[in-house]
Amino acid sequence: MVGDDAESDVAGALSAGLGAGLLVRTGKYRPGDETRFDPAPTALVDDLSAAVDWILSRAAA
Structure with a gap:
């Protein structure tokens, strides 16, 4: 998400x-x-592009 x-x-x-x-x-x-909320986010990213980079970096592993 x-x-x-x-x-x-x-x-x-x-x-x-x-x-x-x-x-x-x-x-x-x-x-x-x-x-502020539980559960906490898995990651905090700057924008949608950074979110895509985060997702792709995990998919390649």
Whole structure:
């Protein structure tokens, strides 16, 4: 899951059983959101392009 809302997008997806939840620092993101909700994001990335890079780097492993 890739989203800009730490609670609804990322924590919700992780709680539903998705394998990873990436929080992007765009849109609704506010500094510190990555520490406000449980479960915490798998990774914090700058934007969608960085999220794609993160995903592809894990797929190649």
